[in-house]
Amino acid sequence: MSTAIRLWLVAAAAVAAVMLVVPARAGTACSPGSYLDATSGTCVPAPPGTYVATSGATSATPCAVGTFQPNLGATACEPAPAG
Numbered sequence: 001m002s003t004a005i006r007l008w009l010v011a012a013a014a015v016a017a018v019m020l021v022v023p024a025r026a027g028t029a030c031s032p033g034s035y036l037d038a039t040s041g042t043c044v045p046a047p048p049g050t051y052v053a054t055s056g057a058t059s060a061t062p063c064a065v066g067t068f069q070p071n072l073g074a075t076a077c078e079p080a081p082a083g
Contacts, residue, residue, distance in 0.1 A: 029056035033073040045073035 030043035035057040037044045046052045050060035051074040063077035
């Protein structure tokens with residue numbers, strides 16, 4: 001995949017993230033792939049390079065060395081290609 005296409009996908013995903021921010025109701029946990037932002041009180045999708053595996057998270061977890069996640073709202077990281 002070319003760099004231009006990757007940049008376009010990242011930009012498109014960022015726009016989607018802005019549209020996916022959902023206000024959290026008291027006592028309602030954010031779903032896997034998103035976490036509760038304490039400042040805004042909204043459920044925010046995990047940014048690229050991170051994941052949220054379970055509901056009720058208050059932060060996203062960075063991908064471990066040797067893994068990556070190019071998408072927003074991920075619930076797991078993917079193994080990085082060799083090389």
